[in-house]
Amino acid sequence: MFVCTGYAAESATVPLAPFSFERRDPGADDVRIDIVYCGVCHSDLHTARSEWGPSLYPCVPGHEIVGRVSAVGANVTRFREGDLAGVGCMVDSCRGCATCKLGLEQYCEQGFIGTYGGKERGGYTFGGYSKAIVVDQHFVLKLPANLELAAVAPLLCAGITTYSPLKHWGAGPGKRVGIIGLGGLGHMALKFAHAFGAETALFTTSPGKEADARRLGADEVVLSKDKGAMGAHANSFDLVIDCVAAEHDINAYLRLLKRDGTLVQVGAPEKPLPVNVFSLIANRRAFAGSLIGGIAETQEMLDFCGEHGIVCDVEMIRMDEINTAYERMLKSDVKYRFVIDMETLQPA
Ligand code: NAP
Numbered sequence: 001m002f003v004c005t006g007y008a009a010e011s012a013t014v015p016l017a018p019f020s021f022e023r024r025d026p027g028a029d030d031v032r033i034d035i036v037y038c039g040v041c042h043s044d045l046h047t048a049r050s051e052w053g054p055s056l057y058p059c060v061p062g063h064e065i066v067g068r069v070s071a072v073g074a075n076v077t078r079f080r081e082g083d084l085a086g087v088g089c090m091v092d093s094c095r096g097c098a099t100c101k102l103g104l105e106q107y108c109e110q111g112f113i114g115t116y117g118g119k120e121r122g123g124y125t126f127g128g129y130s131k132a133i134v135v136d137q138h139f140v141l142k143l144p145a146n147l148e149l150a151a152v153a154p155l156l157c158a159g160i161t162t163y164s165p166l167k168h169w170g171a172g173p174g175k176r177v178g179i180i181g182l183g184g185l186g187h188m189a190l191k192f193a194h195a196f197g198a199e200t201a202l203f204t205t206s207p208g209k210e211a212d213a214r215r216l217g218a219d220e221v222v223l224s225k226d227k228g229a230m231g232a233h234a235n236s237f238d239l240v241i242d243c244v245a246a247e248h249d250i251n252a253y254l255r256l257l258k259r260d261g262t263l264v265q266v267g268a269p270e271k272p273l274p275v276n277v278f279s280l281i282a283n284r285r286a287f288a289g290s291l292i293g294g295i296a297e298t299q300e301m302l303d304f305c306g307e308h309g310i311v312c313d314v315e316m317i318r319m320d321e322i323n324t325a326y327e328r329m330l331k332s333d334v335k336y337r338f339v340i341d342m343e344t345l346q347p348a
């Protein structure tokens with residue numbers, strides 16, 4: 001075991017603060033990564049504050065992890081000391097069920113082990129708001145060397161969470177795709193939908209984000225509070241990806257779908273979203289969900305980003321600015337992902 005420094009929430013109602021804990025030394029199949037940057041996902045905030053039900057405390061969030069390999073176990077063949085490496089939302093799964101064998105570890109029939117707050121080896125996991133992490137090589141990703149490392153970090157969650165449903169539901173040329181909410185997930189959804197050749201529209205509550213949205217790949221920007229504009233876009237989208245972290249009227253967005261269109265929920269607000277069935281039965285619409293992506297698809301997404309020069313738009317923060325960053329995220333004031341520089345994390 002070794003002592004690791006991090007930042008943790010001790011309960012749902014206190015700010016995050018410095019915290020020391022123990023991690024295992026790398027076993028035969030493990031990779032130890034010294035963390036250089038970690039992205040800040042809205043899921044970190046939901047979990048730190050027990051918004052999805054009681055979390056395990058102390059909670060060290062962070063699942064957009066990039067860094068350098070500092071040790072490998074005897075069986076590790078894909079990584080060497082000094083390599084760049086990434087870890088996303090999962091650190092293990094059963095690997096034996098039919099779903100895992102299809103490379104869909106995020107839907108493992110036994111439940112995957114989350115990078116933080118996941119039950120593992122008699123304890124539970126601590127995430128990437130920390131100096132180092134030890135992970136089985138199967139769940140460690142190779143990073144494109146040509147991209148800026150800090151801007152790669154959020155691909156490990158925001159990237160794959162939007163790439164996967166856009167691929168699954170066939171976003172591409174001739175398809176009209178709507179993205180709701182320009183935050184961490186939403187800005188990557190825009191970039192990918194645009195890169196796949198779809199005609200892309202952003203639905204936003206923030207009038208000030210229009211120019212950025214166009215730069216990020218939106219062909220159109222619609223203010224969702226403008227009922228007239230929403231009505232003018234009714235029945236016209238093949239696919240809508242909902243990236244909103246807070247309560248909102250889902251029916252207003254379901255009405256955007258044309259016949260047989262699908263609205264995919266990736267945003268995970270604390271409270272249920274009431275669906276008016278008439279929003280669905282009109283036009284035979286579907287309301288679906290999607291959870292991150294499997295390891296193979298995450299690697300595919302990273303390689304795609306390397307080939308196409310796609311990265312996240314990031315704002316760097318110090319570790320001790322995390323609580324302010326959470327408050328700004330709640331005000332939709334993030335352009336478009338906070339990333340923590342782990343150099344700024346001092347020993348507790
Ligand atoms: P974020 O950066 O905070 O972005 C959320 C965006 O939602 C805001 O920037 C804002 O965009 C919009 N928004 C906020 N309040 C709204 C409201 N009341 N009505 C309509 N729009 C509103 O969050 P994120 O990190 O992208 O995460 C988004 C959600 O996805 C979170 O719930 C997170 O837990 C979840 N998530 C799910 C998965 C998955 O696997 N399914 C993975 C990662 C994250 P505008 O200013 O443009 O309106």
Ligand code: ZN
Pocket residue numbers: 041042043044063089157158
């Ligand atoms: Zn996330």
Ligand code: ZN
Pocket residue numbers: 093094095096097098099100101107108109110111
């Ligand atoms: Zn499984």
